[in-house]
Amino acid sequence: MADQGGSQHGIARSSRVRTEEQRLRDLEKIRKYRELEDQVRSRVSQRDYSPETFQLTSKLLRFNPEYYTIWNVRRRCLISGSFSKPSAGSSCSKGSSSFSPSDTTTTSSGSYSSSSSTATPPNPASQTVGKSGITADPDAPATDDTKQDLDLIRSELGFTIPLLLQSPKCYWIWSYRLWILRQAIERLPVATARRIWEEELGLASKMLGRDRRNFHAWGYRRHVVEQLESSSLQGSSLVEAGFEYTESMIKSDLSNFSAWHSRSKLIPRLLDERAADGTARRAFLDKELDKIREAINVGPEDQSLWYYHQFLVLSLVGHDRDQTFIPELSLQDRVGYLKHEIEEIKDLLEDYQDIKLIYEGLFEYTIYVCQLEGRRPNASEQADLAAWLAKLKELDPMRNGRWTDLERDLAATAG
């Protein structure tokens, strides 16, 4: 298997037959593209990672950001020429004057697209300089090498922005950007590196603003947060801020499963870090249940909402610490909670008779009550379960195989 790059998603089939004019235009595009590609390849075959090669990769990657080998050539250009050497020592890289960072290099997160790396040739001179003045002391004055690396890193981050906006699901661009960010940790003073990483939260938000479900962007955000929390960036927990972020994403759009998922992952840590006691945890659970029930009242056909409800209910059913964020609840309390949820869901039936997710919830949660109490469903529960299953079969015949299996299991428990 491989990623989906290069496959055709959502392009209408009508364009399949080309006119002669289109064909000729294609041939000209191919000629230009291959000419550029040949230039890069011939330089690479001579191990030429000079500023000129670097510039050619900028051009080629703008044509084709999926071309992973060219991203690698670009990395090699940076390592073998442009970056200073990442080790402590004297700052003797005065020869780096030939390095001319882009005059449009961004210094704030606000102007992502203004930087252009074609104007940032690497500096072969620094390759021979040896030891640079990189230091872990954030208060130390920036050395020439540090400045050079910083400019280069910013310029590279700027280079990938328009490409990401154009191809937000291209694995290679995201992965290159993270590689550049790792260089910041290795090559810059901690405080400087931290600032750069912090700005990445802005990028993740921008990308999620354009596509709220882009899992590349969610994954990127998660990774950035992890790094910002880590000791390599002198970090501390960002769990409260992360939780607030899911809150704002959910507020702007209830049907965002990615945000609900992210929330479910943060809750156990959030409560631990708040040193929440049993009462606080219970209050937290009440609030979350109210919130999701309110949402389900508005959109009972939305799977995203029911998945989050399921997550909360599962934390009532599980009792190990790794299964629940409210281990303090007694069995009786947990059954009480579940029964309350079942009643609330039953109320939904007054307004919505034809939503299968409602019946599925009722069915599942009733089974959980029996499991928690370690008993078989009683006669009235049996009748309810059978009625709900019948409704599920009627409303959702697509998954009949599953309903039939559940029916069989139910018959087995009825003994």
Place this chain on the structure above:
Amino acid sequence: MAAKFKQLPEELQLATSAHVKYIQSLDTRKDEYDYWLTEHLRLNGLYWGLTALHLLGHPEALPRTETIDFVLSCQHESGGFGAAPGHDAHMLSTVSAVQILAMVDAFDELESRGKGKAQVGKYIANLQNRQTGTFAGDEWGEEDTRFLYGAFNALSLLGLLHLVDVDKAVDHIAACANFDGGYGVSPGAESHAGQIFTCVAALTIAGRQDLVDKERLGRWLSERQIAGGGLNGRPEKKEDVCYSWWVLSSLEMIGKTHWIDKDQLIAFILRCQDPERGGISDRPGDMVDVWHTVFGLAGLSLLQYPGLQPVDEVYCMPKSTIARVLGR
């Protein structure tokens, strides 16, 4: 089932010969810009095309010797394969290379004319993160459960799974599991059908399906089928033919294929074919490509559509190849 599908309108019959011709034509499209823009997928594309041809019952439609020559021309000294000559080695193209060589029964040629199985195994094993158990795609360090699955797939075909720390890798997959029974791209990531396929298949290769919550996962997977019969990859997303493979093969591995409506899915995939010029697209009426073609056909094969060769749900290769290579 065969009888039933004969009753469908003609455009819902599988256009076998058009698909074979379409795949054969893929390497002759050098006057199309896209041909050059997708060179970084060439070896993957050959695997997709060849698998499709095998499933269609026309394994000879691509010349064997040229296929082997091309695959070997992509190999580096390290043992890894690039997407095409001149492209860097990467896990994804290396796995495709091994799969292609397995399908055309050419491990001997890898030994005699290539760098040999052992070197390929070494390349893959070196990409394992020995701390976390997961795998990188190449020397630059991007990690993803796709690469872990790829490693298990290729190494098991080569009989070299012992080169890596299987237990550590299994622990990593377990850390990617979510409350809904699914798996994400890394620990903490939301469940995604493609990633579920990679994780469940890797666990199956490792003989550790006991770690899968089959009821919960089966439920999540079955809910991927939406009105119109197609499958999506995550809740509240659009349907797409490639998920006919990721979702369906995962259901098959955990024994829950009967939890979706097979006939509706078959009809959806068939509506996505271009019956005249061949190939299958993501959704009806869209542009076809070899990626959606193979995963559409593999889906149909798992659904036992008449006339297709049986596909292995773990390897996405013909069952006959897997039986020969793994001796089962």
